[in-house]
Amino acid sequence: MARIGIIIGSTRPGRKAEVVARWLLDVARKRGDAEYELVDIAEYNLPHLDEPMPPSMGQYSKPHTKAWASKIDSLDGFVFVTPEYNHSTSGVLKNAIDYLYAEWQHKPVGFVSYGGVAAGTRAVQALKPVLAILSMTPTVASVPIPFFGQHLDEQDRFQGTEALNQACVGMFDELKRLDAVLRPARTSA
């Protein structure tokens, strides 16, 4: 079975990315078609990129880089749960992407974004050229969540809707199709 990482794109104290990601994990695991797991950038304590060699050389020197590379390498595809910060993605997500190279290549990626009226879609648009240079393939179907605060209950849990669940179906179905198509590229790389 494919292993899909749901990457929590914020490390901010009080972040909402984690509750959105936990809801998504719940939706994903009900599908039973892949192994889904949360990947929390906060657990890897990545400073601003501090490797002396470019990631494309694959010569990682720091324990945090090796731990992050090992996790990303072990996964077949991803969903980035991204906030929108100033009409882009978060700095920590961009930094975590920049750390690695080969570990991302030829893997599919879907998106769950959240924000105000634009639902974090500008963050997704900002991510796409970054992912393209890493030979990643984005899904067309994504899950944009406008005014996401309206979905948080008193316990700060995210409450999905039928429309959001349907959007997840489209994104995960496409992720699975892309995984099948990209596998040979990963094997020969």
Ligand SMILES: Cc1cc2nc3c(=O)[nH]c(=O)nc-3n(C[C@H](O)[C@H](O)[C@H](O)COP(=O)(O)O)c2cc1C
């Ligand atoms: C630095 C910063 C910039 C933000 N810029 C935007 C923005 O451009 N568009 C938007 O919809 N929300 C914006 N917001 C509000 C975020 O959608 C909201 O704070 C959200 O909770 C951030 O995700 P997080 O809690 O997972 O970090 C911004 C928040 C921060 C902290």
